[in-house]
Amino acid sequence: MPESAVDGRTWLLSGPASSYAVHVTEADELVHLHWGARIALADAEALAVRPLPDYWPFESPLDGREEYPVEGGARFVRPALSVRTAERRGTEWTFAGHETDGDELRLRFRDAGLAITLHYRMRGDVVERWTTLRNEGEQPLELLRADSATWTLPDRDGWRLSQLHGRWAAESRLARSPLTYGEKVIGSRRGHTGHQHLPWVALDTDATEEHGEVYGCALGWSGSWRIAVAQLPDARVQVTGGAGYDDSGLLTLAAGESFTTPVFAGLWSDGGFGGASRAWHAYQLAHIVPGADRDRPVLFNSWEATWFDISEEQQTALARRAAAIGVELFVVDDGWFGARTGDHAGLGDWTPNPDRFPHGLKPLADQVHALGMQFGIWVEPEMVNPDSELYRAHPDWVQFQLGRKRTELRNQLVLNLAREDVQEYLWQQLDTLLSSAPIDYVKWDFNRCFTDAGWPDDPYPQRLWVDHVRALYALLDRLRAAHPGVAFESCSGGGGRIDLGIMSRADQVWTSDNTDPLDRLAIQHGFTQIHPARTMAAWVTDSPNAQLNGRVSSLRFRFVSAMAGVLGIGGDLTEWTEEELAEARRWVELYKEIRPVVQRGDLYRLRPPEGGLSAVQYVRGEESVVLAWLQAQRHGEPVPALRLRGLDPTASYECRETGEIHRGAVLLHHGLRTGLRGDLDASVIRLRRI
């Protein structure tokens, strides 16, 4: 519950370990007071009356102190809010009051014709912030920029910035570097979250994996976005972020219209990077990811097994083998619909290809169910191939600019989801599809960026950037409500759409198209900085790795790598030998046993994936699981023991693999010997408290 001071202008929100405090001055400036370790309301009140340092006229006392810097007046930082009407630009607000509603605090401000509400909510130690803007005037008002929130860090020396960068098939790479004066801007101007950056940053001065203060900020938006981290001239640091990449116009609000920004969440932790990750995971499992109290099934996906060349008979053969090794969900990927025999045609026509599925999907779905598995299907609803019935009927339903070429990527165009007729078409198609056969799972893909984001019939065409995302969310929400038994996977050519916004509508995400088990360790290391293993889909595919680097690896290494998240199989099982299938069956069985610990336990990254030995540990109640991978053993460099985490030093633990009894304190301080050797070795070690 937010606390208010008697001055009616100072507020404090507290979680189990942290607090957040703000204050409105007599001049109606909203200033940041505190974000960090837990404090009392009296401490916030003391901070509110601390005089500001003196300033020369070339600087502003507000810069680096305001909760939501607007444009105008003596402010030189990047504004979170920039608005324009026919008469003026910028904002001069007055404080209009506050409300608390359950655990939410609302601070209201008003400028001529514009109502601004800043929202705060504490969930665990995550502060959720968002902003509502309402045009209360008579003239249209343009939102050039409307960030969700600006975060202010305390005065410290030597800030470092952590970010997750990447590209297709190499997502979520962790990079950490000193912050310097000026701005570091990350984001996407591609219309979707993008493979290039996850919308997350972390800042620390001297944290390690398990110790020290870490500040993290993560945005819940699946379209273009921007996070700017600024180190100001007096070394203060602010992070501002929201929807859209540019400042050149987000939306126009007609009289009476409003816009609610996505949530920009912030987390303080003094448990190092690992402690911060675990707090982010707990937050997502409790508040974001649907049905996170249930484990995700082991799936089979047909993509790398059969690519576009699919038929009912051949999928049935795969399904039989998948069921025999213990798979619980069988997913038919691309190629089942329209004229989709390659990537050149068919997107947009969501009815089964009559040559491949002469009686629709139901016979295959029934077979899969009869084999004891759930049935899933791939779709890419936001796209169309020019070679499709849909495009031939509605060439104006795509994003395009009059008189310009329509840029094709992967032979496809982006549908203009801001159009109501397109929204209705997609709803009809997908609702009919989900009603036509017993479908339990939808893999929802998105395989190209926006390029010609025009809408010739609309007076403010740039709104399609925001409205596309809003329409996507509305469609997913409507489908989920109408088909509550169906689970959804978010995919965008692998990890091109992973953020807290899509995660609140997706049961899991496709982490990367890179299924090489060694490359994957680095991707998973980055992914788990923010997102939980319970959402991180990972497949065992064939060796040599067919799609990417041709690496040869053992089934053991491939399985242990994929068991770090939601296990899936993506290889061509019809080519696997009886021995391989028998081995796969044992790994699947083992995964099912450790699954609750992996998917819902606390995750400790014991050693990063660089170099020789890397490992992850999961702890849930009395159980702990260690997954360890040795990339290459070098003679004369002993493989180190793994110092475990999260155990009781006074307890003893039985190793289920060897039967050995280990003392907790010994495992914590001296470590566990893995016995790994050679190249690309891996192992699963189960420990149970006795």
Ligand code: DGJ
């Ligand atoms: C990209 C996805 O990431 C793959 O897993 C697969 O579904 C293909 N699209 C299908 O076109």
